């Protein structure tokens with residue numbers, strides 16, 4: 001069986017700040033990491049591989065700039081078998097729709113039985129790319145996966161909702177989107193890190209995918225959605241602190257809740 | 264560019280229901296759609312989808328829909344991605360909407376992207392603000408942001424009637440406004456809890472159309488083998504609008520019961536610092552911070568939490584922060600909008616009583 005995990009390299013958003021003058025993101029010195037949900041998807045794929053122990057392989061696919069190969073190396077060091085980096089000027093500026101078109105074109109070429117993605121990325125938080133890849137591949141999706149079991153050609157998924165779980169049986173080929181809770185990622189081990197640097201990462205640009213890709217559907221110009229502007233929120237004024245008797249404190253809280261339409 | 268830019272009309276709200284009960288976010292969307300529809304000179308159409316849901320049409324009209332389309336099939340009782348997608352794509356092809364709105368729930372965020380990819384249009388996730396009218400959009404920017412108004416006016420002009428969809432990005436560090444100018448419908452999922460309800464108009468009339476979607480058994484391509492409704496709710500604290508969060512200062516696991524009562528009153532959830540998770544007082548899924556979840560609710564109430572940097576990392580982007588701590592030098596006060604120096608064990612029960620009284624006086628249940 002062939003498992004493909006789609007990952008994204010993201011800035012550690014806790015450290016991203018906006019330049020108050022230019023309104024641009026300050027990314028200098030902000031560390032890049034594998035998106036949390038995606039890392040849990042990698043871990044889940046590796047566990048399935050180890051459990052089945054039948055020649056099942058784990059392939060990692062990442063679309064991003066050349067530097068994103070660091071994320072792929074990390075995935076290889078965790079134990080993945082092979083890695084693809086989709087990187088081209090033509091891909092830049094893609095929204096979720098265009099991104100899903102590029103990734104699904106690559107997946108059709110790579111081949112797959114089971115595709116795993118993270119539920120959402122911490123920089124964009126859209127949760128759209130996974131379902132949109134599934135749509136382009138014409139396979140069923142189960143998103144918000146919290147537990148996954150493979151039985152032959154069938155996958156049993158515990159799918160989370162706000163108020164319930166569905167236990168869903170789905171036939172491969174299919175796509176699942178992983179919650180961070182799905183599987184606690186392992187650490188890279190020393191041998192794995194050395195192996196990871198000996199493995200090749202396949203880099204595909206536009207030419208490698210052009211047979212299945214309409215240039216009008218990708219990149220900034222091919223994206224249906226465009227950012228009009230991005231901006232920082234107004235700095236909130238310094239907070240107020242009260243050291244008053246409890247009754248009074250409670251009244252202050254109630255007034256504030258009312259003022260902010262929280263009650 | 265899609266061909267239907269000129270013809271596409273009206274704002275469609277896809278209603279969400281579970282077990283026959285309409286989700287609150289649907290009411291919120293109808294309220295917001297009403298405001299947008301006036302600015303556009305178009306109608307609000309609610310789309311109800313499910314099994315035996317026709318009797319929800321009246322509720323849609325009363326909460327602000329001008330018309331209702333009921334997409335009904337006996338097999339649509341529980342949400343399944345493919346048949347819901349197929350049925351709603353048929354609806355879109357038949358009716359040619361200008362705008363389609365969904366709640367940004369675990370259903371909407373699964374369904375809307377699949378539909379958008381199938382009809383090849385843009386979708387903006389998790390919006391917290393929507394505008395049609397440029398003047399209103401500028402008023403909003405002026406009140407909340409550092410955005411460069413002139414540059415936007417040069418780009419769009421004052422007559423622009425596309426949907427301006429504003430959402431947080433980069434963990435809430437940045438806001439972005441997004442448009443889908445060249446494709447229709449313009450689609451967005453909207454975060455629950457951010458849009459205001461309009462006053463319910465009891466007995467309001469409007470056209471109701473029943474649509475039988477064309478579905479085959481093959482469309483039901485996954486099988487739901489079991490449904491477990493969680494006794495307590497299953498929570499994803501990152502989606503909660505209000506978090507009442509307890510730290511070591513609450514003194515015991517049992518006190519989470521008191522925090523829960525306050526959270527229930529505010530329509531929120533309880534969460535925790537790591538200290539209490541490590542102590543086994545509460546489950547790990549509710550931990551906020553660097554090694555827990557990053558949250559940005561409308562209200563984060565930190566009760567007996569010192570405000571260690573690893574904790575702040577997970578909550579400092581919350582819209583409004585109230586901190587209650589008996590140590591007036593606790594670092595949590597540096598990020599709090601409202602700081603209360605005092606004993607949580609005294610204040611929380613009194614706060615619950617006061618909320619109870621408030622709701623009674625305002626006749627809210």
Ligand SMILES: Cc1cc2nc3c(=O)[nH]c(=O)nc-3n(C[C@H](O)[C@H](O)[C@H](O)COP(=O)(O)OP(=O)(O)OC[C@H]3O[C@@H](n4cnc5c(N)ncnc54)[C@H](O)[C@@H]3O)c2cc1C
Nearest residue numbers: 510511512536537538552553554555567569589590606607
């Ligand atoms: C690598 C690493 C990762 C970490 N990740 C996280 C994380 O993800 N999340 C997290 O929360 N922590 C994390 N921590 C732990 C963090 O450093 C703190 O130890 C922890 O947040 C402290 O929890 P606390 O505020 O509940 O407890 P304390 O620091 O003990 O604070 C208790 C507070 O309660 C107040 N108090 C006591 N009694 C009362 C009362 N009756 N009324 C009012 N106030 C009272 C005290 O004044 C004090 O400020 C991490 C630490 C490390 C090293």
